[in-house]
Amino acid sequence: MRSEPLYLRLKEQIREDLLAGRARGEGDRLATLNELQIQYDASRPTISKALTALAAEGLLVKEAGRGTFALAPASARDANPPRLSIGFIAPLTRAELPQNAFRGIDLIAHRRSARVLMASAGDSVEHERVAAHDLAASGVRGLIIYPTVRQGRTQEGDYLVHEDLGVPVVLIDTCTPEQGHAQVRFDNKRAGFQMTQWLLEQGHKRIGVITYREEAHHPSLEARYKGYREALQERGVAYDPALVQRIPPGAQAVRLEAVIDEMLALASPPTAIVAAYDPLAVEVIQYLAQRGVSVPDQITVVGFDNNTQSRHFQPAFSTTAPDFEAMGEIACEMLLDAIESGQSPSQTYILPVPLLVRSDRAQTPV
Structure with a gap:
């Protein structure tokens, strides 16, 4: 069990004392920070954090021009109970x-x-x-x-x-x-597996992947890539590293175009491309169109995440629907x-x- 921070325990003690009429100076004004430090045997920063938290909950108000706190009026406390x-x-x-x-x-x-x-x-x-x-x-x-x-x-x-x-x-x-x-x-690994499995069921065996470089360490994208590898292995389809292209996060269009050109220049180019996420799939399709490659008639492109942009994009492409x-x-x-x-x-x-x-x-x- 994780112990509660001191300032939170102190906050509750101050709350109890304030409502009981303790921890106050003159009228509804709070005792000074020095007085509170002595009363609660706590450091000034800890006292300040506790008071700031009580103010956020509506129990205290900060006095303009003074930098000190006072008890919020009862009507305000009743209208805005602590949340x-x-x-x-x-x-x-x-x-x-x-x-x-x-x-x-x-x-x-x-x-x-x-x-x-x-x-x-x-x-x-x-x-x-x-x-x-x-x-x-x-x-x-x-x-x-x-x-x-x-x-x-x-x-x-x-x-x-x-x-x-x-x-x-x-x-x-x-x-x-x-x-x-x-x-x-x-379950992104399962998502990558199922997407690749679906493409294999459509008859594809040359399935390319465009994802982030490994040093980016994007856990969701890496899990999808592992699912891709497992689906190929389960179907007995040889893994070809030439079909896997990695780009840095936020790569400029010229870099993406270069990796697509590399794929298309292969002796056996891919018949399907798995893009790491939907906006990337959209960019891939747009560049393929510039190269005169029709999607999905010549190459199938798929993405992940059911991004809003992908829902209205033509040609439509398959994706996943995480909630x-x-x-x-x-x-x-x-x-x-x-x-x-x-x-x-x-x-x-x-x-x-x-x-x-x-x-x-x-x-x-x-």
């Missing part, structure tokens, strides 16, 4: 997949009378770390983190492995078992249950990923 707060951190909070997860988180939080504070990591592990510590210090009772993709395979220096945030944590989607904590992930909203709901339930029970969550929940076949016109090689 449990949790934090949600994602690489880009406005991006589609984190937004879908947030909808599920917010739905459960609202249902269980909690509120969600969001923070963006901006694709920076250090920004993510700072946001996690800042939210924990602000008084949130737990965190749901959609981890930024780590560079390299080592866990050395990863704060999720080595630092105690002081509150329960649930990781979602782009997390690894080594990072610990409770996790909610998709990010359900992921958010499960993560929020796990976190709130842990907060209520006082137990640190540790379970891992793996969600299935349905295959979404949008067209039966997958080109069948002769």
